[in-house]
Amino acid sequence: MKIAFRPKLLDCLPSYTRAQFGKDLGAGITVGVLALPLAMAFAIASGVSPTTGIWTAIVAGLIVAALGGSRVQIGGPTGAFIPIVYGIVAAHGFANLLGATMLAGVMLLAMGLTRMGQLIRFIPVTVVIGFTNGIAVVIFLAQIKDFFGLTIASLPAEFFARIKVLAAHAHTVDLPTLALSLACFVFLLSYNRLAQRLALLRRAPGPLAVLVVGTVAAWALDLPVETIGSRFNGIPQELPAFGFPAVSIHDFGKLISPAITIALLGAIESLLSARVADSQIDDRHDPNQELVAQGLANIAAPLCGGFAATGAIARTSTNVKSGGRTPIAGIIHAMTLLAVVLVAAPLAAYVPLATLSAIVMVVAINMGEWHEFKELRRYSWNYRLILVSVFLVTVLFDLTIAVELGMVLASLFFIYRMSELTRIERLALDEAAQEPQLLYPDGTLRVAAWQLYGSLFFGAVNKLEELLDPRAGHPEVVILDMQRLVQLDTTGLEGLENLRDKLAKRGCKLLLCGLNAQPGSLMTRAGFIDAVGHDNVRPDLEHALRRAHQLLPDLMGGQPEDY
Numbered sequence: 001m002k003i004a005f006r007p008k009l010l011d012c013l014p015s016y017t018r019a020q021f022g023k024d025l026g027a028g029i030t031v032g033v034l035a036l037p038l039a040m041a042f043a044i045a046s047g048v049s050p051t052t053g054i055w056t057a058i059v060a061g062l063i064v065a066a067l068g069g070s071r072v073q074i075g076g077p078t079g080a081f082i083p084i085v086y087g088i089v090a091a092h093g094f095a096n097l098l099g100a101t102m103l104a105g106v107m108l109l110a111m112g113l114t115r116m117g118q119l120i121r122f123i124p125v126t127v128v129i130g131f132t133n134g135i136a137v138v139i140f141l142a143q144i145k146d147f148f149g150l151t152i153a154s155l156p157a158e159f160f161a162r163i164k165v166l167a168a169h170a171h172t173v174d175l176p177t178l179a180l181s182l183a184c185f186v187f188l189l190s191y192n193r194l195a196q197r198l199a200l201l202r203r204a205p206g207p208l209a210v211l212v213v214g215t216v217a218a219w220a221l222d223l224p225v226e227t228i229g230s231r232f233n234g235i236p237q238e239l240p241a242f243g244f245p246a247v248s249i250h251d252f253g254k255l256i257s258p259a260i261t262i263a264l265l266g267a268i269e270s271l272l273s274a275r276v277a278d279s280q281i282d283d284r285h286d287p288n289q290e291l292v293a294q295g296l297a298n299i300a301a302p303l304c305g306g307f308a309a310t311g312a313i314a315r316t317s318t319n320v321k322s323g324g325r326t327p328i329a330g331i332i333h334a335m336t337l338l339a340v341v342l343v344a345a346p347l348a349a350y351v352p353l354a355t356l357s358a359i360v361m362v363v364a365i366n367m368g369e370w371h372e373f374k375e376l377r378r379y380s381w382n383y384r385l386i387l388v389s390v391f392l393v394t395v396l397f398d399l400t401i402a403v404e405l406g407m408v409l410a411s412l413f414f415i416y417r418m419s420e421l422t423r424i425e426r427l428a429l430d431e432a433a434q435e436p437q438l439l440y441p442d443g444t445l446r447v448a449a450w451q452l453y454g455s456l457f458f459g460a461v462n463k464l465e466e467l468l469d470p471r472a473g474h475p476e477v478v479i480l481d482m483q484r485l486v487q488l489d490t491t492g493l494e495g496l497e498n499l500r501d502k503l504a505k506r507g508c509k510l511l512l513c514g515l516n517a518q519p520g521s522l523m524t525r526a527g528f529i530d531a532v533g534h535d536n537v538r539p540d541l542e543h544a545l546r547r548a549h550q551l552l553p554d555l556m557g558g559q560p561e562d563y
Contacts, residue, residue, distance in 0.1 A: 007067045007289060013327040020325060027324030031074055032317050033203035035061070035333060036340055038363070040228070040317070041207075041347070041356040042077040045142055046085035048094060048307060049232045050348065053077050055240050056306030058337045060297035064311065065330025067296060069117075069289030070274040072281060074315040074330050075297055079363045080269055081139040081148040081308045082252060087157040088258045092251065099247035100255040104262035109295025117287025120267050127406035128268065129372050129422060134394025134402060135285035136368035141166075146357035147181045149174025149225065158186070159396050166337040175529035176223045184214045189365075192356040205318065207359050214355030228356075229349030237345040240305040250445060255384025261400045262298070262308045270294050270311030280320045314363070326413045382413040415459040422460035424467070427481065429545070447548045449541060452485040456492035456519075464495045468502055477548040478503055481541050483514030486520050497528060508552050512537045513544040 035057050057076035064075030088097045110388025111117070138159075144166055145152050152173040156162045189196075191206035204212075218225055228234060249256070274277075274285040290311070297309050319329050376384045386409045393402035427449040450467060454460070467478065500510045510532060515523070523529050529537055538544040 004080060005289070005292065006286070007293070007327070008069055008071050008286070009066055009327040009508075011020050012071060012328070015329070015399075016326065021328065021463045022314045022324035024326055024329040025332055027319050027322035028329040029336050030322045031319045031324070031329070032333040032336025032340070033208050033336055034318055035074070035076055035312075035315055037211040037351075037356065037359055038209045038312075039077055039337070040351070041360045042079060042082060043307075044146075044228075044353065044356055045079075045082045045139065045360050046077075047089040048085070048097070050228055051232070051235050051240075052305055052307055054337060054341055055304050056301050056309050058334050058341070059301045059304050059306050060309030061337070062331060062334035063297040063300055064270075064293050064309075065327040065334065066293075067289075068293035068327065069286030069291075070277055070311070070316075070325055071283055071285075071322050072277045072316055072319050072329065073270070073285070073290065073311045073327075074319050074333060075270070075294070076307050076312050076315065077307065078269060078310055078312050079139050079360065079367055080132070080135050080265055081310070082142060082360075083135060083157070084258070084261055084265065085307055086142065087398075089159045090154075090157040092254060092258070093154070094152035095246045096251055096255055097307055098245035098305075099252070100258040101262060101302045101306075101308045102245070102299050102553065103255055103259035104266065104308065105295045105298030105300075106426070107259060107295070108266060108291050108298060110485060111263070112288045112291030112293075113293055115288045115425075117267075117271065117289075117291050120271050123268060123407070124386065126383055127390050127403060127410060128272070129369050130387045130390025130406060131394045131399055131402050133324055133368045133370065133372070134391045135399065136364045137391075137395045138362040139367075143357045143361050143364070146226075146353045147178070147185075147361060149177025149181075149354065171552070174225070177225045177352075180214060180218060180223060180225055180352060181354040181358050183217070184210050184355045185361060187213065188358060188362045195446070210359060211351060211355055214358070215351050218355070219350055224351070225352045225354050227349060227353065228351045231353065234349035235341065235345040237342060242303055245302055257400065264403065265399065266294055266298065266308065266310040267291060269313070273311035273313040273316050276313055277320060280317065281325060301353065314366075315353075386410055387411070410515070418455055418457065419460040419463075420463040422456060422463060424463050425451050425453070427451055427541070446552060447479065447545065448477070449479040449481060451481040451483070454485065455483055455487040455489075456495070457487065457489040458491035461492050461495035464499050466500060473504065477509045477542065477551055479511045479513060479548065481514050481545045482512060482516065482519060483540070485519055486516060488519035490522070490526075493522055493526055493528060496523075500532065509536065509548075511544045511547055513540055 036054070039053035039057040040050035041053075043050050043056070046053075060075045060077075064073055068075070085097060088100055092100070141159075141162065142155070144150070145155050150166070150169045150173075151174075152165060152169050156165055174181065188206055188210045191209065195206075202347075217223070218227070271285075271287050271291055274287070274290055278284055294310060294327065301307065301309055315333075319333070322329075324330070374388065386406055389409060390402045390406040393405055429449055456464075503510050512523075512532060515537065536547060538547055
């Protein structure tokens, strides 16, 4: 197998111009500024420090841009990872989160090198919508504590326990925190409309504007609200320590399942983001190269204290809208974040957690495809069942279980649908009925012909049994017309072998005609054609009937004219 490694950056550099650099510079700075509040907010919502989120955005953003398969992909922490990361930290601790992230990176790298990027697209849209909406609800619920300023030491990751704790502490609402949260929440929701009226706001991303306004308001009014400084002692104005996470061999087995979840979600979201960007810039990304970059990003980020990262749809779209068209914009975005950390880190200590909570809540609302619930009545019951089941299991239990359940349900419904489309119909042999030698004395035909439609696979192989039904008669020759059979699997082939053996016990001969490429290839490789006999495989029904006419004398122990 040939392994290709060619980042999109290499394709862009030969024709790169100064004019494009100007556009990429502006886009990179814009996205870098936008990424700052999101990185901190997502990190805090995930149960880790804001510094962890920022360094994830810097390291992962740089690697995804430099080595990725998309021209405009922006990598970093995303809202979709919040419930997963929060659960891992609560159950296994921060060090094991870093270990699980690196393990997920190895999985993503292996997926890219083995060219599995196309397989991610096989995940049904119902599963994607279901878990996306479910994740949005989980993210929203996780922000209630900081949004209302509830006095809770730690919030459980499990849904029912979380609701119980929130209800038990509902009386601890902090009014100044709630007032600031609501103001920031409403301001961010109405930001686009305000930006259309105020030219000054058009140049600033909504989350950044809310971050600045909320921080200034809390400082000017001296609001007694919790800040990054009061909870995390601010953000260090220095480079992070480089090193491997302290993960023991004893804990390694526990990290496999979380790592699979991170890898699966990271692959889906990054490739979905790249596909959205393709439609915006009229380009085509390399899914395998993108997975390679995502894998390397998730391996490298924990070495600098970061955690899980993937392609960020909102930041990637902002990059495109701001004029970014090459990976240089993504690299500048990472350098912008680095400059902010090294120059303006002390200012982050004044950022209220209520403001960041409001930002994450709006992200959760915007990431959900809520209109799909209104459209459910237009679709089949199996579509509704898959989407609603994945949604509920994501919210109530676990994302991994939800995706597995969705894939199993989708597969079962697909098998059922394909088996319904597979048909075996008896052909009326009108021309054969005019030949006396093909008739029994009672006028019934010595030859029966059946046509197969669709796919003869493990879900439909039982339909061959009707050929052996006594009510179908006892012909001397059975012809299977496979002109409309497009696919055959090994179970279907085994069914044909059993049919041939049972017919042989009756003294009946099996003929095949109209074989298509795939069924014919499998039959040949498996030796079924040899068992049937090459003379008994004909190009069409007419030739098969002629072959039946030749076989009847031997089958009946006489000459055709004797019958």
